[in-house]
Amino acid sequence: MPNDGPVILSVANQKGGVGKTTTSINLGAALAARGQSVLIVDLDPQGNASTGLGVALDDRIVTTYDLLIEEAKLQDVAQITDFPNLVIAPATTDLSSVDIELGKSEGRILRLKNAFSGAAIEAFDYVIIDCPPSLNLLTLNAFVASTAVLVPLQTEFFALEGLSQLLLTVRDVRDGANPALRIDGVVLTMYDKRNNLCIQVENDARENLGDLVYRTVIPRNVRLSEAPSFAQPVLNYDPNSRGAIAYKSLASEMLKRHEG
Ligand code: ADP
Ligand code: MG
Numbered sequence: 001m002p003n004d005g006p007v008i009l010s011v012a013n014q015k016g017g018v019g020k021t022t023t024s025i026n027l028g029a030a031l032a033a034r035g036q037s038v039l040i041v042d043l044d045p046q047g048n049a050s051t052g053l054g055v056a057l058d059d060r061i062v063t064t065y066d067l068l069i070e071e072a073k074l075q076d077v078a079q080i081t082d083f084p085n086l087v088i089a090p091a092t093t094d095l096s097s098v099d100i101e102l103g104k105s106e107g108r109i110l111r112l113k114n115a116f117s118g119a120a121i122e123a124f125d126y127v128i129i130d131c132p133p134s135l136n137l138l139t140l141n142a143f144v145a146s147t148a149v150l151v152p153l154q155t156e157f158f159a160l161e162g163l164s165q166l167l168l169t170v171r172d173v174r175d176g177a178n179p180a181l182r183i184d185g186v187v188l189t190m191y192d193k194r195n196n197l198c199i200q201v202e203n204d205a206r207e208n209l210g211d212l213v214y215r216t217v218i219p220r221n222v223r224l225s226e227a228p229s230f231a232q233p234v235l236n237y238d239p240n241s242r243g244a245i246a247y248k249s250l251a252s253e254m255l256k257r258h259e260g
Helices: 020-033 048-052 064-069 093-102 111-115 137-145 163-175 196-212 222-230 242-259
Strands: 007-011 038-042 086-089 126-130 148-154 182-189
Touching (some): 007 020, 007 137, 020 148, 020 222, 020 242, 048 222, 111 137, 148 163
Parallel strands (some): 007 126, 007 148, 038 126
């Protein structure tokens, strides 16, 4: 099979707290456990993906801010983690000034794409960009640099509300800087099968979005919320937890989709 370069996924939803970072870390770890070479790009000023993978603040010397603003090289930003096949480009709160610093400058949405244009990116099978909870310049940079967008959707009332705006933004980017951008899929998160509302939201999502919705759903599982404070993906923190099993299943489903 020809090498088309890495799959570059923006994990995006402008709502906060829907499971973007949890999905970035744990899907990334599950793909890495399947032998894929994975880079996680932390593009949220909160830096939760960096923290969750054990990169201390003191160790965030060259960050995704430098990638976007200082034209730092990807190989100088990416750091190995304690987990095999899993590399991270960390973030700090510096990122929050990117919108203002880039202002209306020409090429402001091409910064991340340019940073990905060297040979270093080819070392990876999967690049997973953890986006901030906003459709801002950071997220636009992620969309322009990506092959596809993965949308975590929290299974609660209103879950589908913000989706049309997100899909419109994807369409704008496709009409402009990145015609090849696809929607990879939607993954339902924080699912509670005892809750009728969850089942209803799931049915709604599958009815409206069809095969875009992954068969795998991510359950609400306390192990997933505990793991980051131990600076570990849930696969390491508690490999037999329902959260770990779900993210392994999501990785399998994704690999199968991308093969076919
Ligand atoms: P986002 O990145 O979209 O803001 P997070 O991934 O940080 O969302 O998740 C928000 C909070 O919910 C975090 O405290 C996280 O640990 C917790 N969380 C995420 N997914 C789950 C889940 N499936 N079960 C239980 N807690 C979860
Ligand atoms: Mg987050």
